[in-house]
Amino acid sequence: MGMTFAEKALGKAAGYPVKAGEVVTVEPHFCMSHDNAAPIAKTFKKIGVPKVWKPDHLVFILDHAIPAPTDEHAVNHKEIREFVEEQGIPHFYDVTSKGGVCHQKMCEEGFALPGLIMIGSDSHTCTYGAYGAFSTGIGRSEMAAAWATGKIWFRVPESLKITVTGKFNKGVSAKDLILKIIGDIKADGADYMSVEFHGPAIEAMSIAERMTLCNMGIEMGAKNAVCPPDQKVLDAIKGIEKTNEWEALWADEDAVYASELSYDLGELVPCVAKPHTVDNYAPIDEVKGTKIHQAFLGSCTNARIEDLRLAAGILKGKEVAVRTIVIPASWRVYRQALNEGLLDVFMDAGCVITNPGCGPCMGNHEGILAPGETCISTANRNFKGRMGNKESFIYLASPMTVAASALKGEIADPREVL
Amino acid sequence: MEQSVLRGKAWVFTDDVDTDLIYHNKYLAETDPKKMAQFSFEYYPGKENFAKEAKPGDFVVAGRNFGAGSSREHAVYCLKELGIPVVLAENFSRIYYRNAINNGYPVLFVAGLSQAIKDGKIKDGDELEVNIGTGEIKDVTNGNAFHGDAVTDLEKDIMASGGLIEYLKATATKK
Numbered sequence: 245m246g247m248t249f250a251e252k253a254l255g256k257a258a259g260y261p262v263k264a265g266e267v268v269t270v271e272p273h274f275c276m277s278h279d280n281a282a283p284i285a286k287t288f289k290k291i292g293v294p295k296v297w298k299p300d301h302l303v304f305i306l307d308h309a310i311p312a313p314t315d316e317h318a319v320n321h322k323e324i325r326e327f328v329e330e331q332g333i334p335h336f337y338d339v340t341s342k343g344g345v346c347h348q349k350m351c352e353e354g355f356a357l358p359g360l361i362m363i364g365s366d367s368h369t370c371t372y373g374a375y376g377a378f379s380t381g382i383g384r385s386e387m388a389a390a391w392a393t394g395k396i397w398f399r400v401p402e403s404l405k406i407t408v409t410g411k412f413n414k415g416v417s418a419k420d421l422i423l424k425i426i427g428d429i430k431a432d433g434a435d436y437m438s439v440e441f442h443g444p445a446i447e448a449m450s451i452a453e454r455m456t457l458c459n460m461g462i463e464m465g466a467k468n469a470v471c472p473p474d475q476k477v478l479d480a481i482k483g484i485e486k487t488n489e490w491e492a493l494w495a496d497e498d499a500v501y502a503s504e505l506s507y508d509l510g511e512l513v514p515c516v517a518k519p520h521t522v523d524n525y526a527p528i529d530e531v532k533g534t535k536i537h538q539a540f541l542g543s544c545t546n547a548r549i550e551d552l553r554l555a556a557g558i559l560k561g562k563e564v565a566v567r568t569i570v571i572p573a574s575w576r577v578y579r580q581a582l583n584e585g586l587l588d589v590f591m592d593a594g595c596v597i598t599n600p601g602c603g604p605c606m607g608n609h610e611g612i613l614a615p616g617e618t619c620i621s622t623a624n625r626n627f628k629g630r631m632g633n634k635e636s637f638i639y640l641a642s643p644m645t646v647a648a649s650a651l652k653g654e655i656a657d658p659r660e661v662l
Numbered sequence: 663m664e665q666s667v668l669r670g671k672a673w674v675f676t677d678d679v680d681t682d683l684i685y686h687n688k689y690l691a692e693t694d695p696k697k698m699a700q701f702s703f704e705y706y707p708g709k710e711n712f713a714k715e716a717k718p719g720d721f722v723v724a725g726r727n728f729g730a731g732s733s734r735e736h737a738v739y740c741l742k743e744l745g746i747p748v749v750l751a752e753n754f755s756r757i758y759y760r761n762a763i764n765n766g767y768p769v770l771f772v773a774g775l776s777q778a779i780k781d782g783k784i785k786d787g788d789e790l791e792v793n794i795g796t797g798e799i800k801d802v803t804n805g806n807a808f809h810g811d812a813v814t815d816l817e818k819d820i821m822a823s824g825g826l827i828e829y830l831k832a833t834a835t836k837k
Binding site for chain 2: 280282283286287290291292308309314316317320365366367381382383384385386388389392393431432435436462465466467521523606607608625627628629630632634
């Protein structure tokens with residue numbers, strides 16, 4: 245009987261064959277933390293182990309509130325710098341032009357690698373599945389424990405196989421696919437499971453598109469989400485690998501799945517997730533014309549160069565009707581957008597471009613909403629109050645839909661402006 | 663682990679209660695668990711005063727996917743610090759569940775609870791009797807009974823120590 249990706253990855257890490265349902269204790273490879281490395285460091289000190297197990301397995305990337313907007317954030321950042329110094333942690337991305345959103349940095353810096361067990365003290369750590377990693381989000385205590393012991397327990401998850409065929413129609417993208425899937429199976433539809441994306445349409449997708457899919461695995465409750473480590477992945481990591489311990493692993497043809505789904509991209513339309521849950525799917529026709537006050541193009545879900553190109557293609561030579569905030573996922577993406585002239589397109593259209601980071605996605609700064617306001621966003625969560633005010637409304641959509649909506653000042657169908 | 667029967671009032675929530683509703687991201691910079699209690703459910707419509715009105719010993723009762731979303735442990739700390747002895751839900755988001763176990767905070771998986779809430783078989787203010795050890799739950803107000811599955815053997819050691827960090831400290835001392 246064949247094995248799923250999760251069984252292979254966790255079995256390799258455990259050192260013996262495992263099946264779904266078994267519990268294994270494994271050594272994680274890279275352990276990512278962002279601004280919350282500060283409270284984790286405090287918890288770590290309570291354990292009574294003086295040094296972290298392997299300093300070069302820890303990666304700290306400041307992104308949630310940078311540069312620090314409040315004194316509390318500033319203190320957190322300071323504590324992280326002190327801990328980095330004290331523990332000799334080599335992989336630290338501070339508030340510099342080498343930084344960006346943590347999940348983007350993990351991928352573009354060569355930490356996200358096929359077959360690695362990766363953990364992060366952030367729920368969207370599942371993003372690295374786009375590179376074939378087994379990656380999952382954990383809490384702070386658990387991260388402190390991993391730093392101290394180099395161990396973490398996992399129940400080998402059952403797997404959900406999603407096979408994707410067909411081609412996107414004009415104006416439709418990976419974000420529309422994942423919002424549709426979550427709308428179908430709901431916010432707990434993949435609870436505790438490993439989600440595997442299969443099929444020719446996944447193979448045809450860029451890694452950026454695969455990152456959008458895997459990033460939102462957590463929004464259906466998944467432990468991890470993963471795409472095949474194909475030639476595109478191998479080409480992308482070539483020369484930047486932060487370790488040589490990776491191995492391209494993939495599910496066997498005859499692996500056993502808890503559940504299987506299939507999607508044809510040709511049947512998808514542009515869509516949104518309506519307030520206040522990610523599974524509140526609506527095709528664009530149902531919400532077209534809804535007045536908006538802000539558009540946000542950013543976050544770990546959709547702020548890569550590919551996303552910025554799609555949005556710029558719609559905004560070029562036009563002017564936005566509402567305040568539009570553009571936050572490239574990293575400074576590398578920012579520079580590329582600058583060199584390609586995309587930042588000019590955004591500025592000419594009237595957008596505000598801020599420094600790479602999480603920005604307003606979880607309501608820290610750079611675009612908080614006022615009561616009664618509505619934002620259309622490329623991010624991954626529209627929970628009540630997520631962008632700072634509980635009387636505001638967030639619609640999630642693709643970069644193309646967000647750009648089209650920004651032009652009209654209301655939710656708009658990107659197919660009409662392409 | 664606590665084997666005796668606990669008695670308290672039910673605070674009833676829907677399905678998919680996300681971490682922003684339990685503990686809003688506005689207060690994420692807070693690192694002292696004791697100060698987190700006051701923000702519990704501040705963003706949950708109709709339960710904004712939960713932190714002020716809930717008494718130690720009261721129960722949080724919810725449907726499916728409690729704790730969906732963020733990995734923030736604040737969403738566990740705030741309820742624990744408030745004196746809520748256990749969260750009863752149909753099921754929990756994976757990270758919330760792990761965070762609860764790793765902090766020695768009991769949660770019970772109660773089959774059928776989501777529908778029971780929708781059908782009004784368990785309501786705000788009902789008096790409940792809960793045995794965390796056996797998983798027996800009784801709504802004293804209307805006589806309805808439920809059963810919750812307690813933690814598995816795997817997590818019992820961690821729970822018994824009071825959480826993952828305490829567990830590691832104890833293990834380190836033994837060496």
